Amino acid sequence: MRIRGAVLEEIGRERPYRDSRPITISELELDGPGPGEVLVRIEAAGICHSDLSVVNGSRMRPVPMLLGHEAAGRVERLGTGVDDLAVGQRVVMTFLPRCGQCAGCQTDGRLPCSVGSSTNNAGTLLSGGVRLHRDGHDILHHLGVSGFATHAVIDRHSLVPIEDDVPADIAAVLGCAVLTGGGAVVNAGAPVQGDTIAIVGLGGVGMAALITAVSLGKGSVIGIDAVPAKLARARELGVTAALSPQEALDAGIKAPVVVEAAGNVRAFETAVAVTAPGGRTVTVGLPAPDARASVSPLGLVAEARSIVGSYLGSAVPSRDIPRYAQLWRDGALPVDQLISRRVGLDEINEAMDELSDGTTIRQVIMFD
Template sequence: MRIRGAVLEEIGRERPYAASRPLTISELELSDPGPGEVLVRMEAAGLCHSDLSVVDGNRVRPVPMLLGHEAAGRVEALGPGVEDLRVGQRVVMVFLPRCEECAGCATDGRMPCAPGTAANNAGELLGGGTRLHRDGEPVAHHLGVSAFATHAVVDRRSVVAVPDEVPPEVAAVLGCAVLTGGGAVVNAGAWAPGQTLAVVGLGGVGMAALLTAVGLGHGPVVGVDAVPAKLERALALGAAAAWSPADALAAGVSADVVVEAAGHPKAFETAVELTAPGGRTVTVGLPSPTARSSISPLGLVAQARSIVGSYLGSAVPARDVPRYAQLYLDGALPVEELVTRRIALDDVNEALDELAEGRAVRQVIVFD
């Protein structure tokens, strides 16, 4: 079938992206779903730093590539062997599918799926190969999803069904921002009642971590970011306090669990400094592969602090997405507050500038 989508032509074009236009809105051919695959009509897709990291070259992927990985839509067709979904059902896209057979899948979310990671790096689906073509040439999939398009064919293991009562914009954000940020608090952070929690970096993932923590209500939640508007938003969402990094360090702020979601070495250093004795730093941000930080090993040893890396919030999507969906339906997780801007597919290059300049929490492409 013919679809319309945003294709990354080359990596590393200069900003502003509104002028350099790294993404081209193209007509493409999408194959029918094969065995174990699903055709999804997109309803909403969020813009995330993981998309930006491919555009700016921090994460090198094959191009041309149809970008987008955080999304929700309706099932339009089922490939042979898919019997646990129905046409018309709303599904959340998952950007790291799990084969459920490798050593990584046996760690309850702590380690990523090895075949899923290999497929993502190759720009293919978990079942192998691509389903996208333009002018007869293959186009790579982004993280097994390629959500910046009207439709996508994905592996069954790249979707999780949610109730129809979950709106598409909320469902989309569940699949990355909430799965990653919430998982940093619940899974990797193991935040417990009576403890304090701080979030360093209040973009989409960081704000989702803060929102999840506020909803859990185990103890005071502190937001840390260099952008004043984000600090104001954190307070509006229920944070007990909000600080700039410099002010937080000067004031001696500390927390039992600190989530670093900025993906910057200085943010990581700040998060470690803010971690209380006996506490845990959880880092979920994705910095440049060449980024380096400087911390005191003595501070870890003498104060019994620990640092935990967490990819995708150490989540098992089939387990965790329904949990967050239910928290939303119960009124405990107002995910809609993360969406700060709604755009059309044609506006995606300008939206990348908003993301790169730190002005947006979550921008969502809304499809007709």
């Protein structure tokens, strides 16, 4: 079938992207779903820093590639062997499929699926296949989803069904921002009653971690970011305090659970510095591969502190997404407040500029 999608043609073009146009909106051919796969009509797709990381070269992927990994849509066709979804059902897409068989899949979310990680790096679906084509040439898949398109063929392992009462834009954001940020708090941070939780870096994932921390009601929640507008939004969302990195360091902030969600060295070092003795620094940000931070090993040993990496919020999507959806229903998780604006597919390059400028939390592409 013919579809429209946002294809990254070349990595590392200069900004502003509205001028260099690294992403083109193309007419593509999409194969039907193979065994274990599902054809989905995309309703909404969030624009995440992990998409930008491919555009600017912080994360190298093979190109040309149809971007987008945070999305929700409706099932249109089922491949053979898929008998637990129905045509017309709304589904959330997740960017790391879990084969269910490898050693990583046996760790309750702590480690990523090794098979899914391998196929994601190759730009294929979990089967190893490519379903996208343009002018006789393959167009690769982004993290098994390629959600910046009118339709996608996705492995069943990358889909989580969700009830119709969850709007498509909310459902999309649950699949990455909330799954990653919320999971960093709940799964990897594991706060107990009375724990202060600090969030360093208040982009989409960091704000998702923040609203999750507030919803838990365990103790004080502190938001840390260098952008005043984001600190103001954090205050609106119910934090105990919102501080710049320097203000947090000058105030001697120390928290038992600290989540770093900015993906840069200074943020990571700040997160380690504000972690209390006996506390845990959870890092979910994805800095450049050659980035290096300075940490005192003596401080870790003498104060019994730990640093924990958390990919996709150490989540099991089929377990965790329904939990967050219920918190949203209950009014405890204001996911709608994460959405800065809704855009059209044709605005994708301009949206990447805004994301790079750090002026937005989450932009969502809406499809008719």
